[in-house]
Amino acid sequence: MSSDATPDPYAEPMVFGQRMQILRTRRGMSRTVLAGLLGKSPSWVKQVEGGRLQMPKLPMVLRIAEALRVRDLADLTGDQSASIGLFEGPGHARLPQVRAAIDAFPLTTRRAAPSSVHLRERLTRAWSARHSASHHRDVIGALLPALIQDAQLAVLQADSASDRRVAQGLLSEAYGLSQFFLAYQPDASLLWRVVERAMISAQESEDPHAIGTAAWLATQAHRDSGHAHFDAADAVNLETLRYLEALLPDASDDVLAITGALHFEAGYTAARRGETGTAWRYWDRARAMAERLPTDYFHPVTSFSRAVMGAHAVTVAVELHAGAESVRQASAADAVTIPSRPRRARHRIEEARGYQLDGQAEAALATLDRAYRTAPETIRYNGYARRIILEEAESKNPAQRRRASELAVKVGVLAA
Incomplete structure (x- = not known):
């Protein structure tokens, strides 16, 4: 192995900060970007990575794991007894x-x-x-x-x-x-x-609809791979939008819907980057496309429809870490009108993220409980839900801690 190769964070015993730095570097993420996602300063990140600050408490560790898309908490902490899957379900x-x-x-x-x-x-x-x-x-x-x-x-x-x-x-x-x-x-x-x-x-x-749908799925796969893959997500997304734009005057409802879904995905990626104006601009374009669809239309793959636009607004606000705006959008969105159990459950999870960002931990847990009742498998495989549950299981509030622990057992984060 060359001397400048990225070290394996699991080959030798390492402190938390070293693991955090290696995992951040592998994600292609700068200290400034990670700091922004955590609500901290770049100097704080540097001090943690350099060992000048000790490993943070569990709630911050979970937020770091979420930002770095760490699949198993032990990969970040080095503690194999804390092996808990986050963004990789069973x-x-x-x-x-x-x-x-x-x-x-x-x-x-x-x-x-x-x-x-x-x-x-x-x-x-x-x-x-x-x-x-x-x-x-x-x-x-x-x-x-x-x-x-x-x-x-x-x-x-x-x-x-x-x-x-x-x-x-x-x-x-x-x-x-x-x-x-x-x-x-x-x-x-x-x-x-x-x-x-x-x-x-x-x-x-x-087939334009098939091409758009495959591109929508590829965009999600790239973006879910982490910050270093956002450009790849945009490349397939925006190129497909350029291809579809010429077809829109005579397009079928399915082609209109997949075009709207791709507009939202571009906004979703922009929100993950923290680009507020761009994120909402693409959401507006997606909403305009949804308004061209029949009221009861529902795309079978992407769930794109008029009904889902409120849920999409919650997602944009959450990814921009705007807690109050997330809660405002959640109050305006009606999950009951989304004719898909897994998509309704996903919307509830996004609502829960918004409530937690806004400091409403009890509302977040109650919303996750509704998500579980709607579609247990959706929450069981969702890293954001698992992170909230684990974080609140360490709450100083006994009632919140008990509710989170009960959810953790049901979801499979902790053993009964």
């Missing part, structure tokens, strides 16, 4: 079967592929089942292996160029559904194989 029982279906490429035609009409109906039902189920990973994990295999066969057995393009669009959508199953599970390389294959199949389909 491996689902159906993960091996889904992985096997993704990794297998059919090269021979041992059986006939189902028709594109049949595959389309199965995908429609799969999305519907995902939105209506409280344990949505159980549901789609059971459907995915056969869906992926049959969509792969449909591409392989297509009789004409047009049939092949249709099959590629369906295969891209099956990979997109897989991304929802795989997100925050302990197999990042599998997730990235799905992201890339979905984008390639979408391009082969030449």
Whole structure:
């Protein structure tokens, strides 16, 4: 290994500050950016990393872990007895079967592929089942292996160029559904194989809606990989928006919706950067696109609709660390109108983040409890929810501590 290579923070015993510096550097994040995310000064970050300040208390450690997208708390603290997954949830029982279906490429035609009409109906039902189920990973994990295999066969057995393009669009959508199953599970390389294959199949389909949807999913994957990947998220997002803009005058509702969803994603990334004006400008563009849609329209992949714009406003405010604005937006948003259990639960988690930013810890825990009742698997795999629960489990308020501890057991952060 060359002398200037980045050291492995786990190879030798290291103090907290050294681990924090290495993990920050690996994320491509400056001290100034990390300080801004933590509400601290760059000199404070420097002093912690240099060992001149001791390891902070748990609430700040959890905020550092969140900012650095640390998957396991032990990676930051060095204490293996504190091994708690944050941004990587537990491996689902159906993960091996889904992985096997993704990794297998059919090269021979041992059986006939189902028709594109049949595959389309199965995908429609799969999305519907995902939105209506409280344990949505159980549901789609059971459907995915056969869906992926049959969509792969449909591409392989297509009789004409047009049939092949249709099959590629369906295969891209099956990979997109897989991304929802795989997100925050302990197999990042599998997730990235799905992201890339979905984008390639979408391009082969030449379908603007399929291309936009795959780009939306790729944008999220890049952004969730951390600060160093924000430029990559913007690159795929904004290039796809440029491609779709020319099609908007005669666009279908689905193309309008995916364009609106991409506008919001650009605002989401800007908010993660702390760019307030840019974030709200893209949110405004997304809202304008939503207003062109029918009142009851709901995009099956992105959940984009008129109903979701209030939830998106909460997310922008939370990512900008604007606690009071987050609470104001939450009071204006109506989660009940979002016709998707996992998306409603995700909105509740964003509301809880806003309440905690605003110093309303009891409201944050109550909102997380509602998220759990709506869709337990959503909160179980969400790093932000897990961080809030762990932080409040150390509260000096006995009632808050008890409520957080009970949630921690239900979510699986702590053992009963």
